Amino acid sequence: MKKILIIGAGVIGLSISYELSKIKRFKITVLEKARNIGSKNTSKNSQVIHSGVYYKKDTLKNHLCIKGKNLIYKFCKKYKIRNIKTGKLFLACTKKEEEYLNVLKRNAIKNGVNDVKIIHQKRLNQMEPMLKGNKALLSPSAGIFDVKAFIKKLFQISKQNKVKFYFEVKNLKIQKINSKFRTDFLKDEIFDFVINCAGMDAIDVAKQNFPNYKFPKNKFVKGIYFKTKENLKLKNIVYRAMLPGDVKERIDITPLLEGGYILGPSVEKLNLNIKKKLKYKFINGIKNHLKSINEKKILYFKEGIRPKIMINKPKSNEDFYIKKVKNYNWVNLFGIESPGLTSALSIAKYVKKMI
Numbered sequence: 592m593k594k595i596l597i598i599g600a601g602v603i604g605l606s607i608s609y610e611l612s613k614i615k616r617f618k619i620t621v622l623e624k625a626r627n628i629g630s631k632n633t634s635k636n637s638q639v640i641h642s643g644v645y646y647k648k649d650t651l652k653n654h655l656c657i658k659g660k661n662l663i664y665k666f667c668k669k670y671k672i673r674n675i676k677t678g679k680l681f682l683a684c685t686k687k688e689e690e691y692l693n694v695l696k697r698n699a700i701k702n703g704v705n706d707v708k709i710i711h712q713k714r715l716n717q718m719e720p721m722l723k724g725n726k727a728l729l730s731p732s733a734g735i736f737d738v739k740a741f742i743k744k745l746f747q748i749s750k751q752n753k754v755k756f757y758f759e760v761k762n763l764k765i766q767k768i769n770s771k772f773r774t775d776f777l778k779d780e781i782f783d784f785v786i787n788c789a790g791m792d793a794i795d796v797a798k799q800n801f802p803n804y805k806f807p808k809n810k811f812v813k814g815i816y817f818k819t820k821e822n823l824k825l826k827n828i829v830y831r832a833m834l835p836g837d838v839k840e841r842i843d844i845t846p847l848l849e850g851g852y853i854l855g856p857s858v859e860k861l862n863l864n865i866k867k868k869l870k871y872k873f874i875n876g877i878k879n880h881l882k883s884i885n886e887k888k889i890l891y892f893k894e895g896i897r898p899k900i901m902i903n904k905p906k907s908n909e910d911f912y913i914k915k916v917k918n919y920n921w922v923n924l925f926g927i928e929s930p931g932l933t934s935a936l937s938i939a940k941y942v943k944k945m946i
């Protein structure tokens with residue numbers, strides 16, 4: 592029997608516990624600092640199943656997003672979790688953005704997303720009459736899903752498969768005993784393997800336990816959402832055209848399963864407080880590509896923190912970091928920003944191979 596400790600019950604910890612719990616010779620324990628599952632970044636995102644159009648080729652983000660997308664749709668079908676394959680439009684409103692569409696299309700096909708197509712103005716107007724753009728790239732395999740129901744199912748199946756969960760585990764301390772691990776929380780258990788998926792705290796957890804190792808640094812960025820209940824009559828998720836790997840601030844429009852739309856996320860400094868001004872940044876962003884919107888119905892919704900990481904100063908690392916600590920049975924998952932949700936089930940399979 593191999594004893595495995597998972598730190599963190601966000602979508603990543605839960606996906607890993609679900610995947611590993613299918614293996615009978617593993618005994619799995621999940622320790623979570625908060626009172627509930629998925630209360631941090633897992634509940635503070637757009638709920639988008641990304642199609643994998645704009646990640647750089649041969650990155651983990653690229654491979655794991657595309658695999659994860661297919662796994663999520665299958666999982667949703669099997670367990671009747673609400674989802675809609677809405678499709679996503681990358682909208683070009685300027686000549687420059689029209690050029691981006693060709694680059695995006697080539698990148699998508701190179702990445703293995705073969706169903707993308709360029710939509711010309713007439714067809715675009717028929718598809719989405721509320722949009723202003725000249726042209727768009729359609730990625731039909733993007734969608735939205737019920738993240739709450741998804742993580743609840745992962746949790747339920749893990750528990751059925753005898754995974755033990757403990758919540759409100761504060762100030763977790765881990766001791767190394769030769770090549771194994773013991774926690775101050777469960778003193779009688781010796782773990783053979785630790786998986787650190789503590790989200791924004793993951794680097795701190797790793798540093799506490801391996802003070803002499805060099806790990807990436809945190810480079811957190813805040814993302815703020817507004818919301819409208821107005822029926823904008825958009826079926827697709829709408830992004831502005833961009834260059835692959837160059838994920839700048841955009842005000843995306845994403846339909847919500849329960850009706851209405853979320854707007855954003857923006858890109859803000861970590862210490863930004865919600866200011867009135869911000870609403871106008873959103874309104875101006877939206878007005879660039881939408882024919883009309885009722886400004887009064889736009890309200891602040893929520894915010895999340897992108898756990899970006901930096902390996903070599905000053906450049907930030909744009910890929911997921913999933914690595915074993917040298918000479919130890921300890922895997923760190925750092926920088927699991929978007930498309931972390933989409934990739935969760937394939938990240939779990941990737942980690943399984945490391946054990």
Ligand SMILES: Cc1cc2nc3c(=O)[nH]c(=O)nc-3n(C[C@H](O)[C@H](O)[C@H](O)COP(=O)(O)OP(=O)(O)OC[C@H]3O[C@@H](n4cnc5c(N)ncnc54)[C@H](O)[C@@H]3O)c2cc1C
Binds near residue numbers: 623625815
């Ligand atoms: C603004 C924004 C929008 C996004 N939109 C999308 C999207 O549309 N689609 C998509 O695919 N991805 C999206 N993402 C990314 C996605 O939300 C994340 O990749 C995903 O939620 C990461 O999950 P996680 O389990 O790693 O982190 P978290 O959900 O943060 O979970 C980490 C868990 O570890 C726990 N923890 C921390 N420290 C300890 C400790 N010491 N001991 C025990 N437990 C601990 C925390 O309490 C938490 O529950 C978005 C992210 C942001 C910020």
